[in-house]
């Protein structure tokens with residue numbers, strides 16, 4: 001059925017727009033007129049909470065919210081009358097009445113929608129007195145995120161992302177009217193409830209109400225300590241996004257400049273998480289082959305994404321035996337650095353500080369998990385260490401945004417740096433390691449290796465197109481020399497939930513499932529630059545696959561440094577030593 | 593929380609009885625639309641207020657996110673997360689009652705019970721509330737105890753009145 005076209009007039013000009021279009025879309029898409037919005041987030045949060053988008057409609061007594069109101073035949077809309085401007089300004093002033101207005105020291109001052117609106121609408125002074133007598137307490141309970149309710153404008157975007165996209169429901173609006181806040185069950189705080197630390201709420205927050213728990217001071221301190229050997233590792237998705245922080249075009253491959261910038265910051269070794277991504281493929285690939293051959297628990301599900309792992313522990317604790325025992329690449333990297341590399345270089349592991357740069361806020365939580373002290377246990381007996389001397393495998397986690405901030409603080413002109421390489425040996429990686437940063441990438445990397453190991457033949461074509469792309473759930477049948485391997489890929493926890501419910505019922509048709517917590521995979525992680533480009537994930541994904549295509553080696557098992565670490569240190573994939581150092585266990589968190 | 597709830601229920605037959613009663617109600621009503629508010633209502637009747645354990649338990653039983661349950665409980669004024677006294681004293685400070693001395697009545701009640709509006713006395717005898725007009729302005733100033741309305745109150749009269757409630 002063809003949609004009826006309606007005649008509408010916007011700011012005096014005639015347009016034809018399909019029936020069912022909101023005034024907001026009619027204005028933006030058809031008339032190319034911008035109407036300011038604050039709470040609106042297409043498809044996710046459309047509750048009309050802020051009334052910033054009000055417009056005047058001829059014949060209507062009250063101003064109407066453009067994001068909610070649909071056009072009708074003959075409607076005459078005015079988006080920019082003085083009445084409209086005054087109303088918008090008043091609404092922003094109301095939002096600012098209880099706001100701390102400390103933009104100078106606010107994390108989001110450079111990209112705050114509220115601050116921008118206030119300035120665009122010409123807000124100069126806020127005449128409304130505070131209605132709250134005290135500042136609301138800041139939620140500091142989470143290892144990943146900090147919530148400052150005083151900066152919250154109750155737009156509900158975070159609530160809707162957490163519920164509708166991630167299906168976690170960690171937060172909601174509590175209380176009513178002017179006393180309401182976004183909070184958790186019993187106001188216990190994000191760190192004490194089912195929050196998986198994904199940071200998707202942070203990405204959509206229009207203000208500085210949600211920020212990462214900053215570890216920048218710890219990293220500066222380590223860099224300034226002459227006794228420490230400070231090693232940095234960078235996750236695959238960081239290199240295709242960090243350029244945005246320095247005004248480079250979306251989808252810039254900034255790998256070489258990133259390595260150069262980190263070296264200029266003073267890191268002693270600039271290594272690459274892509275190395276341990278290759279290592280993950282060896283361990284996980286062999287785990288898959290083992291489970292298939294020995295009739296083990298299937299489907300096997302990937303475990304690289306700490307947000308997803310906590311989600312599984314919280315909502316699907318009965319089927320944790322499906323989740324691969326492999327640590328995430330970040331944690332494998334920390335362990336390998338403080339065991340293999342320390343031994344090789346003759347460096348006391350206690351002197352090594354491992355800093356990882358991640359697109360992810362959940363990794364800040366992951367590094368604090370009590371079981372992530374494998375290197376310490378490896379050394380404890382050899383060095384006669386006491387329990388109190390325990391050290392973490394990974395010491396600090398910086399988000400992409402934090403790393404960019406440090407680079408700015410140091411006065412480094414990122415965009416004009418020369419391209420440099422990673423250091424050896426833990427900076428050596430393949431195209432398979434790079435694509436970990438996009439949804440479907442771990443699957444593709446694993447298939448490249450599993451195919452060749454199982455068949456002992458070379459793959460004619462390395463690109464598994466069926467598992468690429470940004471759709472929420474993808475599936476494919478992969479022919480491995482006559483054996484059909486059924487695989488599925490989910491990104492975003494709402495999609496993961498769909499696949500997990502099948503697994504829980506024993507109805508999953510798959511052998512192998514990749515799950516990434518964040519929409520788009522790590523490239524859409526909660527630690528990435530905040531972007532207003534709706535195509536940003538596509539741009540970053542294209543850059544990742546370009547990076548892969550340009551790599552001389554594109555299969556994890558062909559990485560010479562990976563071959564070497566097995567030969568010199570680990571033995572075989574899934575060997576006892578590898579299990580001890582590179583694998584982990586999970587816990588039931590359904591009662592948390 | 594849920595695990596030690598079970599332990600606590602085994603040790604406390606009184607509490608167990610209350611949860612069983614709630615269970616019966618949930619079994620009958622749980623499939624209905626909008627049942628969360630009804631269940632919370634029933635729970636408040638059974639327990640007298642809504643202890644944290646009950647919020648947690650109802651979320652699990654109805655398979656509703658805990659945050660949603662907490663959101664509903666904090667939204668509606670008639671849900672209380674603190675124990676209520678055996679009797680609720682509501683002093684009216686609507687315009688009519690106010691001009692005819694309602695606040696002196698309120699002051700005396702506060703002093704006698706040692707609590708402010710929204711609080712419950714130590715001995716759990718009274719919970720004190722403030723209301724704005726109960727529609728009995730002709731009798732102002734008005735005090736409501738449980739379901740009974742008392743008019744033409746004075747500070748002295750209200751003390752005598754309170755003494756009648758055990």
Ligand code: SF4
Pocket residue numbers: 099100101102103104106107108109110112113114115151207208209
């Ligand atoms: S949230 Fe925005 S308006 Fe508020 S202090 Fe931060 S930058 Fe300024």
Ligand code: SF4
Pocket residue numbers: 145158161162166168169170171190194195196197198199200201202
């Ligand atoms: S970090 Fe993720 S799970 Fe936690 S509140 Fe934000 S969106 Fe929800």
Ligand code: SF4
Pocket residue numbers: 151152153154155156157158159182201204205206207209210
């Ligand atoms: S915390 Fe941010 S996203 Fe959430 S309601 Fe407040 S302003 Fe909106």
Ligand code: FES
Pocket residue numbers: 036037038039040047048049050051052053054065066067068
């Ligand atoms: S953007 Fe329309 S009401 Fe907030």
Ligand code: FES
Pocket residue numbers: 684685686687688689690724725726727728729732733734
């Ligand atoms: S003002 Fe008290 S009953 Fe009306």
